[in-house]
Amino acid sequence: MKALICTQPGTFEYRDIPSPVLKPGHAIIKIKRIGICGTDLHAFKGTQPYFSYPRILGHELAGDLIEADGADGFVPGEAVTIIPYFNCGTCIACRNGKPNCCTNINVCGVHSDGGMLEYLSVPSYALVKSNGLSYDELALVEPLAIGAHGVSRANIQPNEFVLVIGAGPIGLGTMEFARIAGAIVIAIDINDNRLQFCKNSLQVQHTINATTEDAMERIKEITGNEMPTVVIDATGNQKAINTALQYLAHGGRFVLIGLQKETINFSHPEFHKRETTLMSSRNATRKDFEHVMNTMKRRLVNPATYITHRAKFDEVKDLFETWLDPATEVIKAMVELE
Template sequence: MKVLICEAPGNLVYSEKEIPVLQKDYSLVKIKRIGICGTDLHAFEGTQPYFNYPRILGHELSAEVIEANGATGFENGEMVTCIPYFNCGICIACKSDKPNCCVKMNVAGVHIDGGMTEYLNLPSYSLVHGEGLSYDELALMEPLAIGAHAVRRANILPGEYVLVIGAGPIGLGVMEFARIAGAKVIAMDINDNRLSFCKDNLQVKHTVNPLKADPLEAITALTNGDMPTVVIDATGNLKAITDGFRYLAHGARYVLVGIQKGDISFNHPEFHKREATLMSSRNATREDFMHVMAAMKSGQVKPSTYISHRVIFTEVKAEFENWLDPDYGVIKAMVEIK
């Protein structure tokens, strides 16, 4: 079978490997779709935390079950996706019903090899039934679940102003589920094309480009001076994260979904007087995946609007670097394996 390996930053190599041997409590699947996300792009750039090389990238997956080994209720030939954060089941986080931040977390395509391959062994407990969704839709469940989880962490109430910093694929998912929760969403990004996408496709009425208007003044005006009661960063950019503290209302919650390698600093008196809450949001849970699936089925989320670029597996190496270029206009690149 063919695999695509990120040997080092900036270096992708196709290779041939044997189809994996079925292991106990693992199911063998044939990969059908692989969504490209910021984690993959950052790994290619060499800026992804928790990462070492060489690595087979890819964790936004849909697949056909070849052999459902120990996967109760699953059948050979079934269309599935997976929850690609493989947890130990026994640590403090797992026992606290937080498998998404397991102490011994192995994320496909990050800590261990992922889905840029024709066949893959997946832990049987990680499989998710397709329930009539397409391979494209199933591959988009994971990035949308990241957004849904961040919104659940923020405990958004109807009518709240929610500022989402970053209109990449994860930020777009955050906006979708903040809107579904009843929020008045403000999208911030330095890419006008992405901000137009938010308005045209996600029902986001308010957008701010901090390169073209003073963001503090713009957000103050949009919120009638109150400022957002929820700010969610989906950039992983240190300056954007630091600037986000400036936009918090008194009593606000700040959720960091994006991640970068450095330290974060902020003014303690300003943060303290607001009695603000700072939290991170890591990965997603099965509950979030089911929420995404329900939103897709009800038409609240239309996954097809996200896919802007589509390539076959053998074209990925040639195209990958282009996806880093903002002028290339990528919302979501989807890889197909026949």
């Protein structure tokens, strides 16, 4: 079968590799859709933590189940997606209901080879039924679940001001689920096209361009000088993370969905006087997947909104680098396999 391998930062190669053979407790999926996410882009650039090369990227997946062992209730031929965070089931995090941060976690497409190929073997426990969703919708469940998990971590209450920093795909999903939770959402980014997308497509009430506006003054104006009680970083940008605390209300929650390699730092007095609650938000859980799929079924989220670019599998090697260029205005690139 054909696979697309990131052999080193900045380099892809198509190679023929053996098709997977069914193993106990595993399933084989024929891949139909691959969503391109920030993790893939960062891996291509060489800036993704927890990463080694060569690697087959891709974990936003949809496909048809070919065969499975230990997958009760699933039948060959049905459409599925996967929860791509393979966990051990026995560590302290798994025992406490947090498999998304398993101490031995194996993220498909990061720690092990992912879905940029024709057939993928995954643990059967990772399968998720389609519940009538299309391949496109199924491939978007995982990235939206990342935002949904961050919103769940923040325990957002109706009518809270929630500031989301970063209007990339993860930030956009975070805004959607903050809105669904009843928040008054404020979006900050440096890209006017992304901010316009927030307004027009996601019904975000307030947007701020941090390079052309005084973000602090605008946030004070929007919140009546009280500041947002929740700030969520979805950039993974060190400067953005280090300066975001200034925007947080006293008694507020600061949630880091974005990830980068370096040390984060901020003023301890500023952190302390707010009695800040600082949280990271890693991956997502099956509960988050179910929540996202339910919102799709109820049409509270329109997955088609996010897909701005499409490519056939054979085209990805040539097109991938263009998706790194802000000028192409990519929100979500979707790869199709027939």
